Amino acid sequence: MAKKSGKYQAVVIGVSAGGIAALEKILPVLPEDFGLALLVVQHISADGGNYLVEHFSASCALEVVEAADKERIQQGTVYFAPPNYHLLVERAKTTALTVDAKVNYARPSADVLFETAAEAYCDALIGIVLTGANNDGAAGLARIKQLGGLTIVQSPKSAEATVMPMAALKALTVDHVLDLEEIGPFLVTLATKREE
Amino acid sequence: MVKKKQLLENEQLELELLLEGIYRRYGYDFRDYAKAHTKRRLEYRRTISGLNNYAEMLHQAIYDEDFFTSLLLDLSINVTEMFRDPWFYKEVRELVVPHLKTYPFFKVWHAGCSAGQEVYSMAILLEEEELKERTQIYATDFNERILSQAKKGIYPLDSIRQYTANYLKSGGLQSFSDYYTADDRHVILKSSLRERVLFSSHNLATDGVFGEMNVIFCRNVLIYFNKELQERVLQLFCESLCPGGFLCLGTKESMKFSTVMEHFEEVAAREKIYRKKRR
Known part of the structure; x- marks a missing residue:
């Protein structure tokens, strides 16, 4: 099913306050043959358990799992960073977890995921910053852009909390600013986009 | 884009040489640590030390023992709690x-x-x-x-x-x-x-x-x-x-x-x- 010949291989998403409602407008929209891997940092309390995975497994066509340590990243799978761990991507396109200090008051941190994923995927990566009430994700999104990836930010007017999208918009010239409902369908068109 | 990828490869090579240098000079072996994490830690030290690249960092690490001591702390895992979990x-x-x-x-x-x-x-x-x-x-x-x-x-x-x-x-x-x-x-x-x-x-x-x-x-x-x-x-x-x-x-x-x-x-x-x- 995986469309490995496409330009993009992976999507990273950073989201905080208002995140579950926002992700509900994106992840269930993606079809079974989406073909790209998705890695998601949703800020969540340290004892948040496996809630996100259970919640989204029910509504998504794609497989939804909690990211484990040193696992090969599979196309067409949604990986959530576990509560209280940073999620990183190795150059070999495997996952890695750490319990390092919080970044932007967050663990998991979107910046940590974005910066490492940017180096692993370069121009085959799509980075998305959604609703949230802190600055996490802005620096990471800038790194994605710098290494040739595609950058998307949820339009502040469609965001429950505007700080995170605004911080990203301030940190770089993003490629696309989209309303929440537009993001899922847009990803579907990107997934089939070929190398130019 | 080829150029950016090559730059990342070059940087990775320098980083591996740095870890090799640390091992041969001091005996601490970080060569088999998870790479993305190691790089983030070293990147932090490189930035605050005003070093341009990992080759410069290698030089400083092997000549300056105090600098190496701070690197060693960066590469140590030190976030934990009592009765964690x-x-x-x-x-x-x-x-x-x-x-x-x-x-x-x-x-x-x-x-x-x-x-x-x-x-x-x-x-x-x-x-x-x-x-x-x-x-x-x-x-x-x-x-x-x-x-x-x-x-x-x-x-x-x-x-x-x-x-x-x-x-x-x-x-x-x-x-x-x-x-x-x-x-x-x-x-x-x-x-x-x-x-x-x-x-x-x-x-x-x-x-x-x-x-x-x-x-x-x-x-x-x-x-x-x-x-x-x-x-x-x-x-x-x-x-x-x-x-x-x-x-x-x-x-x-x-x-x-x-x-x-x-x-x-x-x-x-x-x-x-x-x-x-x-x-």
């Missing part, structure tokens, strides 16, 4: 302690003990279970500076609220404040807690088997290693445990894909507690 300690109390009570004497090894928070957690637990006099705890880390912090048992005052909450959730039997005194900035753990603890230097990446242990704690250390080093360390733990001994890993660490798994049974899946088979 309280439900884990609850399981230790309920599942491991009854076995320990059957021994006249037993040994516990905290491998990669960092600043000692988990060592003191276990010391408290064993004291409360009236096992203190029967135990010898070994606490090891490769970083001497962090080890000397561990020996002191002094932690920032602002951490105590978290530690206390963890202790209560872990099934602690006393008041947590029985175990420390505080000044305006620190909590100082009761020195009697380390009566049965021996702190010493040991590097999981390069050193060998460590005694005949009854319990090994190594939580949230393996995630910093690549698969090969993880496997080496799990072998080392397997050889360091007596039959029926327990191995406790971090919640996101697993022996599932290791060749040593055949020598163990999983006794607590969520808490990642394994027991070595008696054969």
